[in-house]
Amino acid sequence: MNEAAAGGTLAAAARNITKRYGKTVALNDVGIEIRDGESHALVGRNGAGKSTLVSILTGLQAPDSGEVAFFGRPAPALSDREGWRRNVACVYQRSTIMPALSVAENLFINRQGKTVISWPKMRRQSAELLEPFGVDVDVTKPASELTVEQRQLVEIARALSVGAKFIILDEPTAQLDGPAIERLFERLRALQDTGITFMFISHHLEEIYEVCQTVTVFRDARHILTAPVNELGRAELVDAMTGEPGGLSVPSAADRPNVGQKATVALTLRDLSGDSFTGVSLEARKGEVIGLAGSASSGKHQVAETIYGLRKPTSGVIEVDGRKVKPGSVVDALRHGIGCVPRDRHHQGLVLGLSIAENAALTVMGKLGPAGLVPPRQLASVGGSAIASYDIVASGAEQPVSDLSGGNQQKVVMARALAGDPKVLVLINPTAGVDVKSKESLLGVVDRVARTGAAVIVVSDELDDLKVCDRVVVMFHGEVAHEFGRDWTESALVAAIEGVAE
Numbered sequence: 292m293n294e295a296a297a298g299g300t301l302a303a304a305a306r307n308i309t310k311r312y313g314k315t316v317a318l319n320d321v322g323i324e325i326r327d328g329e330s331h332a333l334v335g336r337n338g339a340g341k342s343t344l345v346s347i348l349t350g351l352q353a354p355d356s357g358e359v360a361f362f363g364r365p366a367p368a369l370s371d372r373e374g375w376r377r378n379v380a381c382v383y384q385r386s387t388i389m390p391a392l393s394v395a396e397n398l399f400i401n402r403q404g405k406t407v408i409s410w411p412k413m414r415r416q417s418a419e420l421l422e423p424f425g426v427d428v429d430v431t432k433p434a435s436e437l438t439v440e441q442r443q444l445v446e447i448a449r450a451l452s453v454g455a456k457f458i459i460l461d462e463p464t465a466q467l468d469g470p471a472i473e474r475l476f477e478r479l480r481a482l483q484d485t486g487i488t489f490m491f492i493s494h495h496l497e498e499i500y501e502v503c504q505t506v507t508v509f510r511d512a513r514h515i516l517t518a519p520v521n522e523l524g525r526a527e528l529v530d531a532m533t534g535e536p537g538g539l540s541v542p543s544a545a546d547r548p549n550v551g552q553k554a555t556v557a558l559t560l561r562d563l564s565g566d567s568f569t570g571v572s573l574e575a576r577k578g579e580v581i582g583l584a585g586s587a588s589s590g591k592h593q594v595a596e597t598i599y600g601l602r603k604p605t606s607g608v609i610e611v612d613g614r615k616v617k618p619g620s621v622v623d624a625l626r627h628g629i630g631c632v633p634r635d636r637h638h639q640g641l642v643l644g645l646s647i648a649e650n651a652a653l654t655v656m657g658k659l660g661p662a663g664l665v666p667p668r669q670l671a672s673v674g675g676s677a678i679a680s681y682d683i684v685a686s687g688a689e690q691p692v693s694d695l696s697g698g699n700q701q702k703v704v705m706a707r708a709l710a711g712d713p714k715v716l717v718l719i720n721p722t723a724g725v726d727v728k729s730k731e732s733l734l735g736v737v738d739r740v741a742r743t744g745a746a747v748i749v750v751s752d753e754l755d756d757l758k759v760c761d762r763v764v765v766m767f768h769g770e771v772a773h774e775f776g777r778d779w780t781e782s783a784l785v786a787a788i789e790g791v792a793e
């Protein structure tokens with residue numbers, strides 16, 4: 292689409308951008324043109340180059356070649372951070388808010404200039420800035436007390452307050468529950484009505500149809516197409532992303548044989564209580580996949596984290612194969628054969644400086660050889676098979692995971708969780724940040740693991756993730772509120788999650 296055809300000014304344009312990281316070509320002569328006032332989606336498989344483009348559009352990195360312009364003017368020099376901030380802001384999935392600083396300080400960070408800070412003024416202005424967003428918080432409180440939803444709104448308010456009219460949202464819905472996503476979309480539409488332009492990155496393609504007018508697809512570091520959203524069907528969009536026709540098929544629990552009542556119980560939770568949940572009792576049989584759904588405040592994450600020892604329960608019992616697991620001990624959970632994909636892959640899931648092979652082998656180092664003495668060939672073979680089995684885009688098993696795209700890091704976490712052949716697998720949002728095609732293969736792995744006799748707990752509200760489950764347990768306000776069999780319907784499930792089921 293050229294400027295004249297678009298019939299308006301371009302809020303942002305990147306042209307002929309190439310960016311290499313050593314041998315990896317992250318962007319290969321790509322471009323994007325974002326019209327003033329539109330919401331423009333950028334989609335592509337994991338490793339396609341989306342985040343790299345974001346870092347170039349926000350001035351965090353210079354391209355090897357190519358140009359960026361905002362509202363028809365060349366982008367500022369990289370050193371002119373203030374200049375970039377006036378043009379563009381990005382709300383990342385991971386916060387750029389400083390948790391120890393107050394909300395007010397975060398809003399005015401980098402802007403206190405040389406004048407003496409007037410605290411009462413800063414507080415008043417902060418409250419005024421947040422008011423239209425409905426963020427009702429004490430701005431003197433540390434930002435660490437914000438919910439994910441509030442934190443994102445504070446970041447958007449901060450961007451708008453410095454005059455940015457172009458905002459990039461990089462997977463903004465990944466950590467939000469259903470009602471929070473709807474609220475975010477309402478705000479985006481309202482802001483768009485006031486003339487704000489958005490670039491929106493998401494692996495949830497239905498969201499693109501809900502909030503965007505234009506979509507650009509990248510594949511293997513190249514620009515594939517740009518089209519109006521209403522002229523591109525979902526199947527065509529997926530084909531453009533994958534480069535092959537055929538669509539998607541997420542595995543369903545109905546394709547697996549029924550796990551009978553007689554199957555041995557692998558995991559037992561007996562009257563388990565802890566931070567944010569009470570009296571949770573559950574039995575997961577060998578070969579059974581159980582979904583744990585609920586809103587962000589339902590306690591589902593806390594239950595899962597308690598199972599794999601990250602949190603200590605206040606009372607109750609966890610057993611694997613009838614043997615008690617020591618409460619609050621990740622090491623003991625691992626010893627009993629509990630594998631996990633944690634909620635926060637950066638803090639709990641990966642050692643960013645280590646290679647794919649080392650991360651994948653982390654939970655089985657003891658089996659491969661004494662610490663630090665794992666034969667390189669064996670390590671390479673663990674890494675190589677992780678890359679092949681989990682569809683990881685990387686230059687090789689020795690590549691540090693810090694260099695991988697977000698979705699590919701998530702796949703390494705999954706490989707690591709499964710490397711020890713767990714008896715019980717606890718997966719928290721296992722497909723978060725993973726592209727539609729890779730999601731299919733990760734859920735295929737869950738299906739295969741269940742067929743080999745492991746019990747799997749999948750904590751997620753993603754309907755595709757729950758399709759692979761034999762049962763879905765819905766939590767509400769810290770308690771088990773509903774249980775569905777394989778025949779759950781979307782409306783009944785959503786009603787139960789929102790606490791409005793009969």
Ligand SMILES: Nc1ncnc2c1ncn2[C@@H]1O[C@H](COP(=O)(O)OP(=O)(O)OP(=O)(O)O)[C@@H](O)[C@H]1O
Pocket residue numbers: 312313315316317335336337338339340341342343344684685693694695696697698699724726
């Ligand atoms: N700092 C880096 N060093 C080396 N390679 C990198 C670095 N950052 C990104 N890459 C590589 O560049 C390619 C593009 O990565 P990018 O993060 O832009 O993908 P993405 O489309 O955002 O993927 P995802 O959907 O998983 O977030 C990937 O192959 C990635 O491994």
